[in-house]
Amino acid sequence: MRTLKILVVAAAISAFSHGQTQTPYAGQDKRDIKALSQDDIQAYQNGQGMGFAKTAELNQFPGPKHALELAPQLQLTEKQKAATQIVYDRMHAGATRLGSLIVEKERKLDLLFASKTIDSNKLRRAVAEIAELQGKLRAIHLQAHLDMRRLLTPTQIKKYDELRGYDSGNEHKDHQHKH
Numbered sequence: 001m002r003t004l005k006i007l008v009v010a011a012a013i014s015a016f017s018h019g020q021t022q023t024p025y026a027g028q029d030k031r032d033i034k035a036l037s038q039d040d041i042q043a044y045q046n047g048q049g050m051g052f053a054k055t056a057e058l059n060q061f062p063g064p065k066h067a068l069e070l071a072p073q074l075q076l077t078e079k080q081k082a083a084t085q086i087v088y089d090r091m092h093a094g095a096t097r098l099g100s101l102i103v104e105k106e107r108k109l110d111l112l113f114a115s116k117t118i119d120s121n122k123l124r125r126a127v128a129e130i131a132e133l134q135g136k137l138r139a140i141h142l143q144a145h146l147d148m149r150r151l152l153t154p155t156q157i158k159k160y161d162e163l164r165g166y167d168s169g170n171e172h173k174d175h176q177h178k179h
Contacts, residue, residue, distance in 0.1 A: 033110045036103065044099030047092045052138040056145035062152060062160040064088035064144050070163050074156045083151050091144035098137040105130045 028034060033041065043050050049063065057063055064087040067074060071081055109126045112118040149157065161167075 033103070033106050034113075035110065036106055041103050044103050045096065047095030047099055049141055053141040053145050056142050057164075058166060060149070060157050060161060061145040062148045062157060063141075064091060064148050066164065067148055067152065067160065070160060073163055074152070074159055076152075076156070080151055084148065087144050087147045087151070091140055094140040095137060098133055098140065102130060102133045102137065105133060 028037075031037065036044075040050075042048075049065075053061075053063060064084050067076070067084050068081070068088060071084075076084065105126065109130065112122055112126065152160070
């Protein structure tokens with residue numbers, strides 16, 4: 001019995017210490033760009049939303065991609081479909097261009113660290129460039145949602161939210177409160 005207790009304690013200590021050496025970054029050191037997964041790279045390069053417009057999407061500002069996908073259920077007119085396609089195409093073109101630039105800048109930042117040629121000035125400059133591009137990318141996605149709100153009727157927006165699984169009972173958000 002004593003031997004069994006010792007083995008259980010030894011196993012627990014071994015498991016605990018092994019768990020302590022694992023980090024959330026384990027294996028990511030093999031990535032081409034350490035800060036980005038392959039999925040992240042593809043999402044940036046393909047102009048995907050990546051949650052950049054979540055604040056719009058969840059506040060009754062529909063997105064063009066999903067509006068096009070839901071066109072029959074939303075009963076979009078031909079004019080609305082054409083205008084939505086223009087909004088989507090403009091957003092997608094800008095997002096893929098900026099996304100590719102972000103990937104390129106992340107690759108350069110990674111190389112500065114990998115080559116050990118990074119210093120404080122290079123760091124600040126590289127991070128500022130990436131942050132500026134990410135801000136522009138987010139603005140492109142948010143602008144598309146803003147444009148869509150003007151194209152759809154209140155009934156279509158309500159239906160969009162229902163189809164996307166959002167609680168559209170938040171009508172109070174459209175009213176301004178005086179403080």
